[in-house]
Amino acid sequence: xxxxxxxxxxxxxxxxxxxxxxxxxxxxxxxxxxxxxxxxxxxxxxxxxxxxxxxxxxxxxxxxxxxxxxxxxxxxxxxxxxxxxxxxxxxxxxxxxxxxxxxxxxxxxxxxxxxxxxxxxxxxxxxxxxxxxxxxxxxxxxxxxxxxxxxxxxxxxxxxxxxxxxxxxxxxxxxxxxxxxxxxxxxxxxxxxxxxxxxxxxxxxxxxxxxxxxxxxxxxxxxxxxxxxxxxxxxxxxxxxxxxxxxxxxxxxxxxxxxxxxxxxxxxxxxxxxxxxxxxxxxx
Numbered sequence: 671x672x673x674x675x676x677x678x679x680x681x682x683x684x685x686x687x688x689x690x691x692x693x694x695x696x697x698x699x700x701x702x703x704x705x706x707x708x709x710x711x712x713x714x715x716x717x718x719x720x721x722x723x724x725x726x727x728x729x730x731x732x733x734x735x736x737x738x739x740x741x742x743x744x745x746x747x748x749x750x751x752x753x754x755x756x757x758x759x760x761x762x763x764x765x766x767x768x769x770x771x772x773x774x775x776x777x778x779x780x781x782x783x784x785x786x787x788x789x790x791x792x793x794x795x796x797x798x799x800x801x802x803x804x805x806x807x808x809x810x811x812x813x814x815x816x817x818x819x820x821x822x823x824x825x826x827x828x829x830x831x832x833x834x835x836x837x838x839x840x841x842x843x844x845x846x847x848x849x850x851x852x853x854x855x856x857x858x859x860x861x862x863x864x865x866x867x868x869x870x871x872x873x874x875x876x877x878x879x880x881x882x883x884x885x886x887x888x889x890x891x892x893x894x895x896x897x898x899x900x901x902x903x904x905x906x907x908x909x910x911x912x913x914x915x916x917x918x919x920x921x922x923x924x925x926x927x928x929x930x931x932x933x934x935x936x937x938x939x940x941x942x943x944x945x946x947x948x949x950x951x952x953x954x
Contacts, residue, residue: 713923720918738917739910739924748906753931755817755902756885759824763832763881764874766825771836772862776848786837792830800827801894808895815897823891828881835880839873840866875939882935903928 712720713735714728740746770789774782804823805814813819843866851861867874892902907928910921 709922709925709929712919713926715919717916717918720922735917735919735923736927739920739927742920743906743910743924745903745906745924745927748901748903749927749931751817751896751900752886752902752904755820755824756882758817758821759828759885760878760881762821763825763828764877767829767832767836767877768867768874769862770829771833771840772866774833775837775840776862776866777858786834789830789833797827797890801890804891805894814895815900817896817900819895820892820902823895824881824885824888828884832877832881835877836870836873839870843869879935879939883932886932 708725711725711728714731719726719728770785774786774789808814808819808823811819813822847865848861851865856864887904888902889904889908892905893908896902896905907921907924910916910924
């Protein structure tokens with residue numbers, strides 16, 4: 671009798687726990703999806719309709735606001751510069767981060783731990799402290815208002831986190847694989863490129879998407895280092911707001927346009943991200 675009662679209570683507690691978990695997940699999904707829904711439907715409304723019925727469906731689903739945002743904000747040109755700067759900064763970051771992470775994680779030298787601490791200290795530097803030195807440096811190099819200035823600057827801000835993250839993935843690879851390659855006569859360069867690089871694809875994908883979000887959404891240095899001809903999409907969005915009156919439907923349409931590449935990148939790397947999040951959950 672006592673065993674049945676204990677089993678019944680355990681079953682009830684398990685059901686309550688699972689039910690509460692579902693409720694929390696649904697509430698979290700609503701909290702995430704509601705702003706997205708609001709932005710999308712607002713992109714098909716005028717300002718009066720947004721104020722009068724914030725969550726209501728629009729009367730029609732025309733793309734006039736999108737065309738207006740593209741024309742007034744110059745979004746196609748801004749998107750092109752954003753893509754160019756982001757891809758260039760991503761490639762440069764990986765070219766610098768992977769060799770540094772490999773040296774720290776796999777080459778047994780005394781300075782490796784100090785180098786890792788040095789990269790960790792880079793995370794403590796406030797971004798605002800770099801503003802004036804970076805501006806003066808780019809001006810002295812004659813790179814002011816050039817997209818190349820951001821392509822060179824963004825890797826400096828993302829290198830510390832990228833190196834530390836890749837080093838953690840490289841440490842998980844068994845040392846026996848490296849020793850076998852050394853016995854077969856492989857050089858350090860061959861080991862790094864042909865063995866470790868394919869094995870840390872999950873870590874590389876994680877670094878790419880984290881850096882993409884940071885670089886794509888960066889506003890301050892893009893505003894300072896670029897001009898109206900070379901501005902990124904985030905800077906272009908800020909120009910759509912009027913001084914006395916704003917077309918919030920047009921602004922919402924521009925936000926949707928600027929968010930599309932973010933969702934495309936997330937969908938492309940989605941499996942790698944999930945794999946990276948669950949890689950330490952299952953052994954064997």
